[in-house]
Amino acid sequence: MMPPEIFDRIARRRLRERVLRYPVEDRWIIARMAQDILDRLDAVLTPFRKALVIGGNPAGLCDALSARKISSVRADLAIASDNSAARTICDEDRLPFADSTFDLVVAVGTLDTVSDLPGALVLIQRILSDNGLFIGAMMGAGSLPFLRSCLQQPSGGAPVAARFHPQIDVRGAGDLLARAHFSLPVAESEMVSARYRTFDRLVDDLRANGLTNCLAQRVPLKKADYAHVSAQFSEPVVEQFSIVTLTGWARPRK
Template sequence: MQPPEIFDRRRRRMRRDRIIAEFTAYDFLHARMVEETLDRLASVQRPFERALDLGCMDGKIGTALRDRGMDVISADPGFRFAGAAGGVQCDEDRLPFADASFDLVVACGGLDQANDLPGALTLIRRVLKPDGLFLGAFLGAGSLPRLRAALLASEARAVARLHPQIDVRSAGDLLARAGFALPVADAERVTIRYASLFRLLGDLRGAGASSLLAGSVTPLARTALARAAEHFAAAADRDGKTAETIEIVHLLGWAPAPSQPQPARRGSASASLADALRRPKQD
């Protein structure tokens, strides 16, 4: 029996198709994930030949990987994003690729909207060749606390509009459960200041990050929206702007290979993310 789906797949596809024309005006968080992911990849002291850009959106990371000499396949849940990148339309938890097809998989910004995240990570590990690398980034737990508080204060059913969030520790556990070797998860916090709740909501819509929860959810009533806006404004600094927090979770894992170091006892790890990135290529 299939478990109920958290997110509406059709709504997600349609929303991504709708935002493509103006995405560059709202892509600052995605661009930050891409930049950080590429920086981390640059620290890996080994070459990669064939990469999967999963959740490619505007194709920036795929272009950067091609510039580094890689053969790149792009994939996105949105038909128009996938088509613009010359790629494949698919969800992260429904990959159409054969096992051991890539030596690098990069997923920036979409895994937090996957219905089956454990399944998606397992599929990513399966499409990697032995000793292949996975790098991911997504919005994690702790993101948008002001918005969440404002919505909860505005109506009794606000929880039906809020996406579940994944914290960094759970993300690391999911990597290990999916079978990745040397899994690493860490997080960074970004603060963005908004003059109003409506500017924040506009950014979320433009980035395709507004609610995608499955089921019938009626639009927020005007009175409830006004209460939420007042609650958001009440948290403003002296200049009238409210500081909102985004937490970005970064993931790293290697597809298992016989020559890799064996993991130490749980809780005894002393390796840093930089050490994991600098692993030399296995013969």
């Protein structure tokens, strides 16, 4: 049985294309995820030669891998204008690569909006060579608590669930890694806070980092709802982003 299409694939593509139109400095959440992945790689003694970077080339990640003598291929729904790496347009749950193609796979900021995340993780495990490493970072449960609170009782009675997709917590992320047969599965979370003076500035950050709504059955934010949330920013607001990082090793194939 095919899993349900929770997310709109066309909307996801447009979301990714919009991300690439923002200056790199506005994509600070993605950049934070990418730098954390690099820091984790620097702590691993295993040498890597060929990596798949899922989520484009955030914050020059492919260049940083190249500096570490790791060649890279990009897999994303959108195409960047630079020529820093080979690229393939695809969804994360439809990766068109042969088994054991890469010894490293990193995913930055997109896995939380994949309709078939368990299937995507299985594919990642398959395209890794024996003892290859996977590191993925995404937004997790607990993100945007202030905004969620503001939209609990929006005008018109639209349900909050139609504006926020279900997000995975650390325990669930670890379970998914184990179900995909990764060895030494580890899931961790970090809460990052940011201060906003206006709702418009928060929305701009969400758009720049690909964190806006792409549900298949999404409910658009009406003008009255937008005004209602904007009014809550009469004073600077601290919003929180939960970053969940998944790490796992591919099991040797018999």
